[in-house]
Amino acid sequence: MERAAPALIVRCLQAGWRVLAVSENVERCAALDEALWTFDDQSFVPHGHAEAPGLDASRQPVLLSGKAENVNQADALFLMDGADVDANSAYKRCMVMFDGQDQSSRQVARKQFKAAQGAGLVTRYFQQTSSGGWKEAG
Numbered sequence: 001m002e003r004a005a006p007a008l009i010v011r012c013l014q015a016g017w018r019v020l021a022v023s024e025n026v027e028r029c030a031a032l033d034e035a036l037w038t039f040d041d042q043s044f045v046p047h048g049h050a051e052a053p054g055l056d057a058s059r060q061p062v063l064l065s066g067k068a069e070n071v072n073q074a075d076a077l078f079l080m081d082g083a084d085v086d087a088n089s090a091y092k093r094c095m096v097m098f099d100g101q102d103q104s105s106r107q108v109a110r111k112q113f114k115a116a117q118g119a120g121l122v123t124r125y126f127q128q129t130s131s132g133g134w135k136e137a138g
Helices: 005-014 026-038 102-117
Strands: 019-022 064-067 076-080 094-099 125-128 133-135
Touching: 005 019, 005 026, 005 076, 005 094, 094 102, 094 125
Parallel strands: 019 064, 019 076, 076 094
Antiparallel strands: 125 133
């Protein structure tokens, strides 16, 4: 996820969106933080940790957090490691990211996908290709 998320986050920023990336896994947040600093030598992704002492989370264009609280008025929500949010939340885009090789992660993602469909949201499913790109899956 740390390899895939930064490019998607950059695309959200290019669209003028603020981003909230949620994982209760502290190691995942640390790895994503590191990836946002190092994934591309030619870019800078302004971001912060919601739990960092003294940080004004509301001012962060990209906020990494252990909770799905939209304190930075994000337009795009990234849910990782089984993090969940009410299907009626007001985001322009919600991306559920999971390890496709992990059976329990896939089960949680399937439930989230079905809940979003059941709430009448537009849902699409993408898989990462062997070359690192993305392909919409049927």
